């Protein structure tokens with residue numbers, strides 16, 4: 001009897017497991033050295049635990065301490081000139097272009113394991129510089145591109161294109177964790193979906209949180225909503 005009660009208690013505890021402790025670290029890019037020798041467009045400006053997964057995303061630092069300052073990237077015709085970080089002093093810029101055979105810059109980090117079946121929301125600030133700059137470097141960047149979000153290599157949502165130039169806008173997706181494995185979240189720059197023009201976007205203040213009131217049922221609703229938004 002007591003053994004059965006203990007087993008029941010274990011099952012109840014397992015079913016009521018606390019929300020996953022997985023979280024995005026340094027989601028605002030405020031800490032860690034990005035460029036050991038000063039800003040360099042040929043190096044990835046992705047402070048730990050972020051890492052570039054394709055080509056070289058660029059770090060901007062409004063203080064000019066460890067990245068391009070408020071004047072923007074000189075070689076890119078001062079890309080994101082005057083842009084103040086959405087949160088803190090630093091943010092990331094990255095591009096998609098049909099030039100050079102086509103490329104999509106991307107970066108990622110791996111979190112602690114998610115809770116399988118749990119609904120999560122991934123949110124960020126997003127901006128675009130579509131003023132036609134950086135012609136020798138995959139430009140002119142005149143599009144307002146999207147950002148695909150991948151979880152362990154699988155597309156789980158897309159941050160839709162900005163509605164204005166050089167303006168931070170909130171973007172989020174909701175998804176259900178498919179398993180309890182460590183989660184690698186990857187952000188991949190995409191062309192403007194309407195014009196297919198080259199696009200150079202910025203992200204800042206990236207957060208991962210359990211979806212409010214989430215359980216499996218609500219999670220399924222969130223996934224359905226995310227699917228509807230992607231159509």
Ligand SMILES: [Ca+2]
Pocket residue numbers: 027028029030085086087088089090091204205
């Ligand atoms: Ca920041």
